């Protein structure tokens with residue numbers, strides 16, 4: 139379990155000034171009844187059912203963790219959560235729900251940041267995959283891992299580590315998120331720059347379709363050119379086309395040596411020259427290039443994420459960059475990294491103030507925690523409006539500054555409204571996390587930010603969702619990144635798989 143997630147969620151639930159979205163119930167779908175619950179009891183073990191209906195009659199608070207999203211912005215009112223143990227059980231649940239027109243919300247670790255994993259208020263049943271957590275097979279020669287969709291990412295990492303392999307995806311929520319959730323969101327994370335997206339590393343999937351059919355696409359082949367590659371449709375579909383129950387994924391060999399360094403920069407203008415220089419000098423061993431602006435760094439430190447750098451290393455820093463290298467030989471990699479630092483320190487026009495290189499595994503982890511912990515720190519600081527966007531690298535700072543200025547003009551900047559506007563993210567992938575941290579979620583702040591931010595992104599020809607997905611948060615903004623024709627094709631695909639619209643209603647499509 140992600141250590142402080144429950145605490146963050148508690149804080150969210152306690153907020154008396156909660157302002158959460160809810161979507162009008164779909165007239166076509168029916169809420170779960172006691173009769174439906176009796177059916178679920180006939181196919182599942184008692185411990186797999188949580189319900190506020192008779193005869194279970196649990197207090198609603200027991201279902202809060204399943205009804206409330208990680209950032210505490212969306213809260214559904216589902217009465218029933220099912221935690222099946224097998225693909226067959228998932229199939230029987232979904233088949234029944236399709237016949238009875240009951241909405242189904244697939245749920246993994248519930249760490250999604252766009253409200254996709256919680257019900258939107260139409261009485262759906264939540265199908266949580268947490269009880270499906272077995273590794274089915276691992277081949278240490280090919281590195282191909284086949285696992286239940288409910289396996290937590292960290293546990294898979296731990297499972298293959300003794301065989302000298304790593305997962306191709308890594309993110310701050312690894313202690314809670316599940317591989318099925320990662321695939322359903324096409325999660326990017328910290329290793330995308332090196333290992334590419336899940337569209338490349340996922341080799342096969344097992345999926346329960348909305349009519350209960352089990353679609354076995356669980357290939358372990360790296361090459362298979364036999365017509366349409368159906369699995370790709372479920373990668374990033376956010377549970378709107380079916381429930382992923384099994385995943386086959388190619389895991390890379392563990393690097394023999396990993397290093398990281400945090401560089402303090404005098405201004406944002408230095409980030410691009412630094413990226414260029416680092417790419418040239420480190421070439422094949424550079425595995426991450428992450429950006430943290432000064433406010434994001436200060437928040438991470440304030441909320442105890444990683445160990446703060448020394449005062450003299452931070453003084454005068456406008457922003458920070460974390461570079462990770464992963465290679466085959468420690469001496470070779472260290473030599474390259476030291477050469478890079480020397481180039482940077484002795485340049486005529488210095489592009490860094492200082493650099494701190496990790497010396498021990500504990501320091502390595504602590505430096506990563508400063509970057510990975512920003513999301514957690516933000517959730518402790520207040521209510522976050524999160525914009526996970528792709529824009530040209532050169533515009534990262536402009537986007538943050540222009541958004542801050544907009545809020546200032548609207549009189550919304552201050553301790554009782556918006557406390558911080560910050561930027562951090564995966565520079566190597568052109569992905570900026572623009573976070574507006576407020577005292578509470580309010581319609582005034584949202585009106586100031588939207589569609590303003592989306593129009594800004596469109597101006598830069600960027601994407602309104604680089605890696606977190608669309609969920610319920612961005613359905614209305616999809617047209618900023620997709621043409622009408624593309625959205626129409628998406629709707630037709632949805633219609634083919636899910637004609638009754640039971641699968642994750644209200645998500646992804648406008």
Ligand SMILES: Cc1cc2nc3c(=O)[nH]c(=O)nc-3n(C[C@H](O)[C@H](O)[C@H](O)COP(=O)(O)OP(=O)(O)OC[C@H]3O[C@@H](n4cnc5c(N)ncnc54)[C@H](O)[C@@H]3O)c2cc1C
Pocket residue numbers: 208243244245246247248249250251254255256267287308309310311314315316317318319320321322323324325326327328376377378380381382383513514605606609642645
């Ligand atoms: C601290 C923190 C850091 C994060 N860092 C990153 C990051 O760097 N990069 C990134 O991309 N994301 C990041 N995220 C977002 C989130 O962790 C990812 O989206 C993750 O992949 C979600 O996995 P999950 O199991 O928690 O899925 P959930 O949150 O439970 O679900 C997410 C979506 O997938 C669907 N879904 C879940 N499981 C299944 C399934 N088995 N079959 C079909 N649909 C399913 C849900 O219906 C929902 O629409 C971060 C989140 C946190 C809290």
